[in-house]
Amino acid sequence: MVAFVLGHLFVMHYQHAPSATGAAFVNRRWGSASWRVFDWMLLVLALTHGLVGVHGVLRDHLRRARAVVDGVFAVGGLAFIALGTIAIGAGARGERGGPLAGADWIPTVLIASLVVLASLTYLAILATASVLVTFLLRRRPLGWWNYPGQWAFALSRVAGIGILGFLLLHILDIALVPFAPGLYERTVTGYALPYLVPMEALLVAAVVYHALNGVRLMVLDALDRRATAARGPSVVAVIVVTVLLVLPSVVMLLRTHP
Amino acid sequence: MIFRVRRFNPDADARPAWRSYTVEIQPQMSVLDGLFWILEHADGSLGFRYSCRAGMCGSCAVLINGREDLACRRRLDRLRSPVHVEPLRSLPVIKDLVVDMAPFFAKYKAVDPFFAATDASMMGRDGTPAVVRPDSRVRDVVDRQLGCISCGACYSACPVVALNPAYLGPAALNRAYVLSADVREPIEKNRLPLLLGDGGVHACHDVGNCVTACPVAINPLLSIQLLRKGAADR
Numbered sequence: 240m241v242a243f244v245l246g247h248l249f250v251m252h253y254q255h256a257p258s259a260t261g262a263a264f265v266n267r268r269w270g271s272a273s274w275r276v277f278d279w280m281l282l283v284l285a286l287t288h289g290l291v292g293v294h295g296v297l298r299d300h301l302r303r304a305r306a307v308v309d310g311v312f313a314v315g316g317l318a319f320i321a322l323g324t325i326a327i328g329a330g331a332r333g334e335r336g337g338p339l340a341g342a343d344w345i346p347t348v349l350i351a352s353l354v355v356l357a358s359l360t361y362l363a364i365l366a367t368a369s370v371l372v373t374f375l376l377r378r379r380p381l382g383w384w385n386y387p388g389q390w391a392f393a394l395s396r397v398a399g400i401g402i403l404g405f406l407l408l409h410i411l412d413i414a415l416v417p418f419a420p421g422l423y424e425r426t427v428t429g430y431a432l433p434y435l436v437p438m439e440a441l442l443v444a445a446v447v448y449h450a451l452n453g454v455r456l457m458v459l460d461a462l463d464r465r466a467t468a469a470r471g472p473s474v475v476a477v478i479v480v481t482v483l484l485v486l487p488s489v490v491m492l493l494r495t496h497p
Numbered sequence: 498m499i500f501r502v503r504r505f506n507p508d509a510d511a512r513p514a515w516r517s518y519t520v521e522i523q524p525q526m527s528v529l530d531g532l533f534w535i536l537e538h539a540d541g542s543l544g545f546r547y548s549c550r551a552g553m554c555g556s557c558a559v560l561i562n563g564r565e566d567l568a569c570r571r572r573l574d575r576l577r578s579p580v581h582v583e584p585l586r587s588l589p590v591i592k593d594l595v596v597d598m599a600p601f602f603a604k605y606k607a608v609d610p611f612f613a614a615t616d617a618s619m620m621g622r623d624g625t626p627a628v629v630r631p632d633s634r635v636r637d638v639v640d641r642q643l644g645c646i647s648c649g650a651c652y653s654a655c656p657v658v659a660l661n662p663a664y665l666g667p668a669a670l671n672r673a674y675v676l677s678a679d680v681r682e683p684i685e686k687n688r689l690p691l692l693l694g695d696g697g698v699h700a701c702h703d704v705g706n707c708v709t710a711c712p713v714a715i716n717p718l719l720s721i722q723l724l725r726k727g728a729a730d731r
Contacts, residue, residue: 380563388705
């Protein structure tokens with residue numbers, strides 16, 4: 240899955256700016272059966288992984304209504320996989336028209352949802368920074384945050400939740416390609432709003448970090464006790480590599496949105 | 498050196514509060530020695546727990562500058578002033594630095610942590626006399642994981658313990674692995690339902706604080722991983 244995700248990121252965020260990938264781009268891509276298989280594999284793997292992960296987060300915090308959460312995740316997951324499968328299966332249908340062509344509210348709802356997701360992300364970043372500064376100014380222990388593993392854990396969870404939120408929106412917008420390509424075009428154009436542009440780099444950062452952190456845990460497991468001393472530095476290494484890998488997408492964004 | 502100690506008496510205080518003490522330190526003094534200095538010279542009401550003073554019993558486990566450690570082993574000449582000392586997390590405070598270890602030991606006990614050899618078990622699981630070769634992988638791992646002093650540092654450092662009251666915690670799961678991996682253990686001691694339940698090995702999120710926090714360099718996360726693999730193999 241790491242290979243699929245990083246491959247997707249390379250094409251969508253390093254070779255192109257996402258807001259520049261309109262219906263014509265998707266139509267070209269879905270003209271190839273291999274890309275459609277690639278996208279479908281990515282859909283199933285990423286969505287399943289994301290739902291299982293966020294389900295685990297909710298189970299840590301919820302003591303009641305667990306059966307309801309289980310049901311919502313199972314039904315919701317199947318519905319989104321079905322929607323994505325139908326969209327990829329239907330494939331390219333031209334760049335105008337489509338059975339949903341008159342549903343002008345869809346781009347508005349999708350862009351508004353992305354604005355909400357962006358607002359929550361920016362607030363989370365501000366809150367984390369202010370808590371950190373407060374602790375540092377008061378010169379008191381940082382509680383759980385004294386452990387690098389705690390940062391890795393929290394960042395991985397926040398990144399995972401954010402990625403799932405974006406993935407669900409992305410499945411909804413990409414499903415417009417076969418059924419209302421014009422509306423898809425309007426939705427993607429909306430992603431170029433200045434307020435949303437930083438989200439493209441943050442999404443790359445979240446995906447790269449989440450993937451590298453997963454690989455880090457697998458390597459630490461494999462190395463067993465030999466890696467005990469490397470646990471803290473490995474978190475720093477993952478963050479540094481993430482920043483380095485995000486830079487090309489930032490360059491791409493600056494070129495597209497000068 | 499300044500000591501900042503998180504004081505709390507549940508019978509008298511509404512909430513915990515930091516108190517500062519200026520401690521006269523001598524070469525090679527430990528944090529525990531510093532706490533004794535406060536007790537003898539500054540505040541006789543300070544509560545803390547200790548026993549062996551040699552890093553073997555685990556009684557004096559506290560948070561030192563936010564990390565779990567044994568107060569008797571952490572030397573003051575390797576710390577910068579101020580030194581923050583707090584009680585362990587996820588355990589009820591009895592007074593100041595003394596916590597109630599009952600929840601920790603209740604979970605420890607839940608995994609049936611006792612080795613009880615029987616004539617049958619000494620014969621090994623395949624009916625032949627049990628042999629654990631010195632160079633076997635099982636002995637290699639079990640020997641390293643056996644030295645737990647039950648100080649509660651890993652339990653306190655684990656955020657999953659704080660999130661999920663059912664979670665058994667790293668120490669109990671480590672003990673469960675050490676016994677499960679021992680070929681002499683009676684096979685009828687099946688801990689799988691407990692270990693695979695809500696509080697078992699799959700509740701662990703691989704944070705790894707337990708590995709960093711353990712004062713005797715045990716890797717409870719390795720035991721949890723091996724229990725997961727063992728459960729998957731059965």
